[in-house]
Amino acid sequence: MLKETFLKENRLRKRSEFVSLSKTGNKYHNSHFLAVAEKSRFERTRIGITVSKKVGCAVVRNKVKRLVREHFRKNRHKIKGNLDINIIAKKRTAGDDNRIIDKALHDIFHRIER
RNA sequence: GGAGUAAGUCAGAUGAUCGCCGGAUCAGUUACUGAUCGGGAGGAAAGUCCGAACACCACAGAGCGGGGUGCUCCUUAACGGGGAGUCGUGGCAACACGAAGGAAAGUGCAACAGAAAGUAUACCGCCUUUUUUUAAGGUAAGGGUGAAACGGUGCGGUAAGAGCGCACCAGUUCUUCAGGUGACUGGAGAAGCUUUGUAAACCCCACCCGGUGCAAGACCAAAUAGGGAAGUGUCUGAGGACUGCUCGUCCUAGCUUUCGGGUAGGUCGCACGAGCCAAUGUGCAAAUAUUGGCCUAGAUGAAUGAUCGUCACUUUUUUCAGGGUAACCUGAUUGAAGAACAAAAUUCGGCUUAUGAUUUGCUCCGACC
RNA sequence: GGGCGUAUAACUCAGUGAUUAGAGUGGGGGUCUCUAAAACCUCAAGUCAGGGGUUCAAUUCCCCUUGCGCCCA
Numbered sequence: 252m253l254k255e256t257f258l259k260e261n262r263l264r265k266r267s268e269f270v271s272l273s274k275t276g277n278k279y280h281n282s283h284f285l286a287v288a289e290k291s292r293f294e295r296t297r298i299g300i301t302v303s304k305k306v307g308c309a310v311v312r313n314k315v316k317r318l319v320r321e322h323f324r325k326n327r328h329k330i331k332g333n334l335d336i337n338i339i340a341k342k343r344t345a346g347d348d349n350r351i352i353d354k355a356l357h358d359i360f361h362r363i364e365r
Numbered sequence: 366g367g368a369g370u371a372a373g374u375c376a377g378a379u380g381a382u383c384g385c386c387g388g389a390u391c392a393g394u395u396a397c398u399g400a401u402c403g404g405g406a407g408g409a410a411a412g413u414c415c416g417a418a419c420a421c422c423a424c425a426g427a428g429c430g431g432g433g434u435g436c437u438c439c440u441u442a443a444c445g446g447g448g449a450g451u452c453g454u455g456g457c458a459a460c461a462c463g464a465a466g467g468a469a470a471g472u473g474c475a476a477c478a479g480a481a482a483g484u485a486u487a488c489c490g491c492c493u494u495u496u497u498u499u500a501a502g503g504u505a506a507g508g509g510u511g512a513a514a515c516g517g518u519g520c521g522g523u524a525a526g527a528g529c530g531c532a533c534c535a536g537u538u539c540u541u542c543a544g545g546u547g548a549c550u551g552g553a554g555a556a557g558c559u560u561u562g563u564a565a566a567c568c569c570c571a572c573c574c575g576g577u578g579c580a581a582g583a584c585c586a587a588a589u590a591g592g593g594a595a596g597u598g599u600c601u602g603a604g605g606a607c608u609g610c611u612c613g614u615c616c617u618a619g620c621u622u623u624c625g626g627g628u629a630g631g632u633c634g635c636a637c638g639a640g641c642c643a644a645u646g647u648g649c650a651a652a653u654a655u656u657g658g659c660c661u662a663g664a665u666g667a668a669u670g671a672u673c674g675u676c677a678c679u680u681u682u683u684u685c686a687g688g689g690u691a692a693c694c695u696g697a698u699u700g701a702a703g704a705a706c707a708a709a710a711u712u713c714g715g716c717u718u719a720u721g722a723u724u725u726g727c728u729c730c731g732a733c734c
Numbered sequence: 735g736g737g738c739g740u741a742u743a744a745c746u747c748a749g750u751g752a753u754u755a756g757a758g759u760g761g762g763g764g765u766c767u768c769u770a771a772a773a774c775c776u777c778a779a780g781u782c783a784g785g786g787g788u789u790c791a792a793u794u795c796c797c798c799u800u801g802c803g804c805c806c807a
Contacts (some may be wrong), residue, residue, distance in 0.1 A: 257384070264666060299666065309411090309708050314670090317385095321671050324384065349671080 257324040263299030263335060272299070272337055279362045283347070283355035285339040288363050296330050298323050299337040307345040315340050318349060322356040329360075336363065 263269060276289035291297060300319050302312040319338050338359070344352060 262666075266666075269666070301666075310706095313708065316667095317670050321384080325671090353671095 257320060257327075261295060261297055261327070263297050263337065268335070269299055269301070269337060272335055276335070276337070279359060281355055281359045281362070283341055283344045283352060284359050285341060286359050286363055287337040287339070289335050291333040291335045294333060296327065296332075296334050296336070299335075301337060301339040303340075305342055306340050311345050312340075315344055315352070318352050319356060322353060322360075326357075326360060330364065334363070 263272070272289055273287055276287040279286040279288065298320075300316050302315050304312075306312055306315060319340075338356075344355075
């Protein structure tokens, strides 16, 4: 049984990392999200979440971030290889239900794996 | 029952599973891991509109400039906040709102219309004289214009009129009496004194304000190299000290611009405070004093979540029971949906704005007894 | 987090306490031309971001809200 933890070392934490990733990474689209991914130089998969002010107010943005993190936490072991991923939320994420967003996340992680 | 008004309260609860961010203790080991225990968003955390603490700039200076506040008394660390009043405005009322000093220190502005927009003037009128088309003088009652026209009504007076005189009313200024800490209120008297509006126009008066803000600032580690060009200045001048100007003080020996190069990692600041709760005293109250109890988030691409149950709340559907002629009301049952505004970012005191539910007092209206 | 600025026609900007808020570009129509461009004439298009207040009168002065943008190390 794999542990479903999610620590700081699984996250992207510096602006420079985000910038370099967006320059060189491959991009994947979806109705709700935009993902940028690249092979990591570490021995683990790391994730960064970008939710701009366009999506909504602070409460909405926190909610989206938590949903993305929760999904990543539960499905991390399914991702093969070591990747750096940046998930960028689009505007229409704001109003939608949790289940729909979860489905969209499942979809986009599926695209990244291919 | 309806409409309104004021004040207050809460911000769903609880369980399971998987997680997130700090803290304490213990163990292993030597900077990480594990175990246990305990904590983890708001009434507005928001807007950044005020006031402070704190830090640096000189523990903060002078003058000018600039900005703010503006009825009274009280309260507070402070405030543009709050409380209690005064006056004015709105409302039938409960009550609410008010940047509420000065226009009699000075300046400006008041479009169009109107004769005239603030100290004078006279378009139509009215009156007198002369002429009999008119001219001169008097007049501000009436008309007309405008948002606003120089107190109102009446009587006298007059050629016609006019505060020209008088009575009453309204206001202003002055004197005075009583009440109040005071704003102010009530009364008496005098002066024909009758003064336009605007200070959220300049301004005057009184009081207050140095600047920048935790990305303030301090420390540690790492790295390096301080170089080229141009301009300016070189001794009573130049530059800097995050204030527009002048002065003063302190610092540097160079300073500014540009080209090229480097860095932007961590720790502290940072969670015991003008703190919260309760009781008692003082005070109309805002507040405050004493005593007792409590410790209550601290992240930094940024924690406090997700899923599934149970119970409660609101709306609605089905079925049943009771009441009623009926519309419908009450209670139970069953399924479904909903549950506002909104996320700490150095910390406090306020203000403002957004917003769900609910309780109580008061006012007005209607019905019944 | 903290500190600032801005909003006027489809676009870029003026403007000022007062008549129906202007200019350029763009758009429509016309003149000229065989046609087009240029030039000239002409027309339309504004809740002066929204809501309150001061004033006789507000796009302008004051307050609140909203949108957009900038700065810090």
